[in-house]
Amino acid sequence: MLDIQNLQVVFGTGRLRVDAVKNVSFHVEPGAAYGLVGESGSGKSTVLRAICGLAPITAGRVRVDGAAVTTPRGKAFYRTVQMVFQDPYASLHPRHTVDRTLAEPLSIHGEKDAEARILQALREVGLGPSFRFRYPHQLSGGQRQRIAIARALILRPKVLLLDEPTSALDASVQAEILNLLDDLRRRLGLTYILVSHDLAVVAHLCERLLVMRHGEAVEETTSVALRSGAASNDYTQSLIHASQGFTRAVRPSTQALAG
Amino acid sequence: MTKPLLDVEDLRVRFHLRTGTVEAVRGVSFQLGRERLGIVGESGSGKSQTGRAILGLTPPPGEVTAQRLAFDGIDLLTASKRTLRTLRGGRISMVMQDPKYSLNPVMTIGEQIIEAYKAHAKAGRNEARDKALAMLEAVKMRDPQRVFSLYPHEVSGGMGQRAMIAMMLVTDPDLLIADEPTSALDVTVSMEVLRILDELVSERGMGLIFISHDLKLVSSFCDRVLVMYAGRVVEELEAKNLREAKHPYTQGLMRCLPTLADDVRPLPTLNRDPAWAL
Numbered sequence: 001m002l003d004i005q006n007l008q009v010v011f012g013t014g015r016l017r018v019d020a021v022k023n024v025s026f027h028v029e030p031g032a033a034y035g036l037v038g039e040s041g042s043g044k045s046t047v048l049r050a051i052c053g054l055a056p057i058t059a060g061r062v063r064v065d066g067a068a069v070t071t072p073r074g075k076a077f078y079r080t081v082q083m084v085f086q087d088p089y090a091s092l093h094p095r096h097t098v099d100r101t102l103a104e105p106l107s108i109h110g111e112k113d114a115e116a117r118i119l120q121a122l123r124e125v126g127l128g129p130s131f132r133f134r135y136p137h138q139l140s141g142g143q144r145q146r147i148a149i150a151r152a153l154i155l156r157p158k159v160l161l162l163d164e165p166t167s168a169l170d171a172s173v174q175a176e177i178l179n180l181l182d183d184l185r186r187r188l189g190l191t192y193i194l195v196s197h198d199l200a201v202v203a204h205l206c207e208r209l210l211v212m213r214h215g216e217a218v219e220e221t222t223s224v225a226l227r228s229g230a231a232s233n234d235y236t237q238s239l240i241h242a243s244q245g246f247t248r249a250v251r252p253s254t255q256a257l258a259g
Numbered sequence: 260m261t262k263p264l265l266d267v268e269d270l271r272v273r274f275h276l277r278t279g280t281v282e283a284v285r286g287v288s289f290q291l292g293r294e295r296l297g298i299v300g301e302s303g304s305g306k307s308q309t310g311r312a313i314l315g316l317t318p319p320p321g322e323v324t325a326q327r328l329a330f331d332g333i334d335l336l337t338a339s340k341r342t343l344r345t346l347r348g349g350r351i352s353m354v355m356q357d358p359k360y361s362l363n364p365v366m367t368i369g370e371q372i373i374e375a376y377k378a379h380a381k382a383g384r385n386e387a388r389d390k391a392l393a394m395l396e397a398v399k400m401r402d403p404q405r406v407f408s409l410y411p412h413e414v415s416g417g418m419g420q421r422a423m424i425a426m427m428l429v430t431d432p433d434l435l436i437a438d439e440p441t442s443a444l445d446v447t448v449s450m451e452v453l454r455i456l457d458e459l460v461s462e463r464g465m466g467l468i469f470i471s472h473d474l475k476l477v478s479s480f481c482d483r484v485l486v487m488y489a490g491r492v493v494e495e496l497e498a499k500n501l502r503e504a505k506h507p508y509t510q511g512l513m514r515c516l517p518t519l520a521d522d523v524r525p526l527p528t529l530n531r532d533p534a535w536a537l
Contacts, residue, residue: 039445039446039447039448040416040445141302170301170302170472171301171472171473171474171512171515171516172301172511172512172515172528172529174515174516175515175516175517175526175527175528175529176528178517178526179525179526179528182524182525183525197445197446198446199519200516200517200518200519201517203517203519203522204517204522204524204526226519227519227520227521227522238447239446239447240519242446242447242449242450243446243519244519245475245476245478245479245480246450246453246454246457246476246479246480247479248457
């Protein structure tokens with residue numbers, strides 16, 4: 001479904017040059033969920049943004065559904081690939097109702113039957129028709145993220161790019177959104193690429209994942225291997241340790257990594 | 260038992276708004292010695308407002324009432340503004356969530372630490388400078404001299420948060436309130452910041468109130484945990500006994516987190532019983 005070969009993203013030139021992504025390759029099968037894990041500055045979000053055209057592709061190849069992407073991306077691309085952003089407080093227009101937010105992609109793509117599709121999209125994300133004419137400030141964080149997911153799904157894309165979809169949410173709301181994403185993937189046969197700093201979230205949602213650090217791919221592994229603790233790489237190990245909470249004993253590996 | 264450092268009884272924080280009165284904190288009571296106390300809850304549970312009320316930082320139009328709110332025998336509700344000013348930043352200090360927003364962007368880190376120190380101690384310029392450098396070293400800055408003259412935008416999030424801890428601890432407070440001190444940081448960096456905080460707190464024998472939404476983190480860092488829901492403490496327990504939590508809210512919070520250890524699908528969600536908020 002998605003094939004990325006030697007992707008490189010560079011911002012700025014000369015002294016200001018930043019190599020955000022260096023030579024990253026991975027391949028995602030249709031219907032699979034693939035995770036990108038790393039700390040901030042590891043380039044994981046930049047990979048997503050490069051796929052959907054929000055960051056430049058300096059070198060390398062991105063193929064979606066067998067065809068190389070064009071710059072700028074065409075309408076057909078956005079029918080196939082849609083993105084859900086991290087912070088539902090920032091990604092929805094504060095002065096547009098849910099109805100208007102959901103109607104916009106439909107009108108851009110000249111879709112008929114907007115009303116029925118909006119109601120269906122709301123139903124899919126577990127919200128009733130009563131939410132249709134509300135503004136974002138009248139919704140909770142979890143409801144907003146559901147609207148953001150509905151907005152992404154309304155064009156029936158095949159690939160959903162998820163950039164930290166639950167990290168702005170409370171733990172109990174995170175569980176609801178993860179269940180929803182799991183369920184939608186099964187029902188609609190979607191392909192996911194999930195970016196997160198939380199190993200447990202990635203292992204829950206994805207089958208395979210790529211650990212990134214400083215713009216480079218550190219290790220590709222499966223969530224099964226992660227659960228059994230079979231990560232070969234020191235850095236992955238230190239991420240696993242850190243995700244298990246604070247330990248009083250000093251671990252030299254994490255000390256050396258931080259800072 | 261010796262006299263507690265902080266004694267809170269029936270603390271209430273209300274906001275009188277046009278649309279009615281919102282009770283953010285509804286009758287919270289606890290006592291704190293020289294120990295690490297965690298306050299956990301979701302957004303809107305009143306955990307941050309509890310921390311702010313102790314320091315008298317409740318924003319207007321908030322109103323704070325309590326049967327008792329005493330720090331080391333000083334009644335914080337009736338104390339003069341002058342007394343409060345000497346306590347705040349001096350004997351009680353607070354580390355905020357995001358160093359990007361809580362450090363002064365137009366002052367160097369060193370100047371900010373000196374300012375904090377000189378506001379509470381009679382000290383000359385040189386002594387304050389030495390103290391600030393020593394503090395930067397205590398929070399494990401690799402090159403204290405260099406960090407001293409940097410502006411907040413020139414340091415990373417982890418360094419900024421360590422600088423803030425340095426600033427808050429330079430006056431040798433008896434009580435430190437840390438409101439989500441690591442939520443804006445990466446996992447590995449936040450572990451390092453916590454380790455430094457942990458060392459300094461146990462070295463100096465301070466009391467610590469650690470406010471966070473992360474139950475797992477709090478229970479691994481603190482001695483005792485208060486779980487808050489809708490402005491009330493629904494459960495108080497020893498951090499090591501978290502697994503034996505009685506309240507369905509605490510149990511639900513524990514269960515709904517995905518873990519690496521086992522694969523539960525779908526994740527159990529929290530069914531909020533309206534009775535919890537009563």
